[in-house]
Amino acid sequence: MTADRRVVCAGLLAVALCAPGCSSSTPPPAPPKALALWGDLKPVVSVKELMRDMIDPASDNIFDAVKIVSTRQGTVDRVPKTDEDWSKIRIGAVTIVEGVYLLKIPRPFTPDGDQNNSTGPDATELSPAQIKAKLEADPVLWNAKIEALRNVGLEVLEIVKKRKVDELWDAGGNLDQACEACHIEYWYPGDKAVLLDRRIQERYEQSLGEKAGRGRRP
Numbered sequence: 001m002t003a004d005r006r007v008v009c010a011g012l013l014a015v016a017l018c019a020p021g022c023s024s025s026t027p028p029p030a031p032p033k034a035l036a037l038w039g040d041l042k043p044v045v046s047v048k049e050l051m052r053d054m055i056d057p058a059s060d061n062i063f064d065a066v067k068i069v070s071t072r073q074g075t076v077d078r079v080p081k082t083d084e085d086w087s088k089i090r091i092g093a094v095t096i097v098e099g100v101y102l103l104k105i106p107r108p109f110t111p112d113g114d115q116n117n118s119t120g121p122d123a124t125e126l127s128p129a130q131i132k133a134k135l136e137a138d139p140v141l142w143n144a145k146i147e148a149l150r151n152v153g154l155e156v157l158e159i160v161k162k163r164k165v166d167e168l169w170d171a172g173g174n175l176d177q178a179c180e181a182c183h184i185e186y187w188y189p190g191d192k193a194v195l196l197d198r199r200i201q202e203r204y205e206q207s208l209g210e211k212a213g214r215g216r217r218p
């Protein structure tokens with residue numbers, strides 16, 4: 001039973017016990033506690049600038065942590081080794097888990113006058129007004145995208161604690177997905193159609209392959 005249900009049941013029981021004729025002595029339920037912050041939160045930059053100057057550089061600390069480098073001798077995996085390498089990843093993850101909550105503070109999406117690439121035949125982006133309207137129509141979705149990115153940041157923090165190099169590769173992929181899942185929804189939703197097309201095409205090709213039998217594969 002959830003805590004709320006328990007409160008309701010306890011309330012009903014109290015009413016049943018004292019009714020009729022006695023005035024209810026049960027105190028009214030306490031109002032839900034407001035989320036206590038230590039002070040006001042005021043935005044300084046737009047979402048676009050927050051991305052450019054905080055979220056994006058922080059994510060690079062994670063994306064660049066592991067990579068395959070081609071050399072004359074072949075390819076080598078570059079992975080974190082020193083304390084400094086690991087603290088760079090931790091800085092990225094902390095900046096993301098904390099910084100992404102700044103997207104909950106209402107702020108302009110772009111600097112003054114910047115309409116994104118939202119007009120003309122080659123428009124690929126929504127205008128700041130369109131993004132705002134989308135967010136306000138469904139703030140739960142916006143917050144879900146924020147939490148999804150935060151979860152990847154938390155995952156990276158765990159990896160850093162245990163220094164699990166192997167898991168950094170997957171984490172990079174998850175990070176990329178969390179960024180793109182929000183961008184495709186709010187920034188360039190036109191690309192959704194492209195993505196969907198690609199998926200349909202892939203499925204179609206897959207079905208052809210299956211019909212022709214497994215032997216077709218090289």
Ligand code: HEC
Binds near residue numbers: 051052103110180187
């Ligand atoms: C909750 C949604 C959300 C998440 C999560 C998110 N972004 Fe963004 N991002 C946006 C929006 C919205 C814009 C477009 C703002 C505009 O131009 O109006 C944007 C724009 C950007 C830009 C363009 C900045 C510029 O100067 O043009 C970059 C770069 C970027 N994001 C990187 C990232 C990276 C990297 C991640 C993941 C680590 C990420 N974003 C996660 C919402 C999000």
